[in-house]
Ligand SMILES: Nc1ncnc2c1ncn2[C@@H]1O[C@H](COP(=O)(O)OP(=O)(O)O)[C@@H](O)[C@H]1O
């Protein structure tokens with residue numbers, strides 16, 4: 001049976017924590033996903049892709065800063081749009097070439113997507129979205145003192161800059177996303193969580209933030225009434241006691257189990273927290289829906305239970 005499947009690629013899955021984030025590294029990581037996406041297309045499913053941009057947008061801000069005396073720096077919403085464009089380009093071309101190489105003539109279209117947020121969102125005073133490279137604690141403290149940026153520890157991987165990550169309220173181009181999917185195209189939308197915008201008397205206006213792509217992906221997935229939502233990241237499965245000697249991987253979670261683990265603090269903000277929350281929201285709203293959190297390499301194995309964590313309403 002044809003299903004509508006939404007895939008969310010993590011920014012950290014496109015630039016791994018051990019990599020510098022060169023063009024070749026990013027494209028090679030995207031290339032690794034093509035066979036899995038193609039498999040879903042071969043099975044006749046409609047595929048909508050979204051992706052993160054945390055490492056990439058943080059690197060772009062660093063670049064901005066390094067040459068600010070010569071080239072005017074751009075605000076964060078513009079940097080998000082830059083990474084939405086460059087990663088959308090990488091996915092469109094890499095996946096398009098792969099599909100063509102196996103005889104599938106389906107266009108892969110990336111859509112510039114704006115996402116409405118509230119300027120009153122509490123995240124503007126409590127930044128939680130990790131962006132850019134990892135630093136040691138000493139380096140992070142130095143940067144915090146000299147530049148006033150906020151840094152936090154990211155899941156045992158090092159210290160990273162954090163920026164506001166408001167709740168996505170509405171996908172401005174949602175009708176276009178549906179129409180493009182209906183043409184049979186593979187659609188890439190709300191990249192980097194979407195470009196954050198607020199409604200004002202004069203119309204939409206950019207907001208300096210980075211929306212979590214898992215939360216925006218949930219809005220997309222619910223908006224197109226998807227059957228399945230796959231959150232693709234670096235780890236193979238969700239864990240409890242992550243990174244501790246008592247760590248345990250989870251092959252499945254019901255919403256009530258996920259809520260209990262959430263309340264016990266197993267899913268930190270800015271990393272696994274939003275993935276689990278997005279999965280819960282997706283499966284809670286319509287019976288029968290399934291969300292999967294799985295590594296990029298094992299995307300298809302999630303459907304057979306060989307890999308990943310499946311989240312269901314009951
Ligand atoms: N309970 C947990 N189970 C699995 N991974 C976790 C958990 N808590 C934190 N993590 C970390 O969260 C990461 C996923 O978040 P992140 O890197 O922000 O995702 P993305 O791939 O979307 O960029 C994992 O790679 C892992 O390092």
Ligand SMILES: NC(=O)OP(=O)(O)O
Nearest residue numbers: 011052053054212213
């Ligand atoms: N925007 C966003 O959620 O990026 P990551 O997937 O890199 O965290």
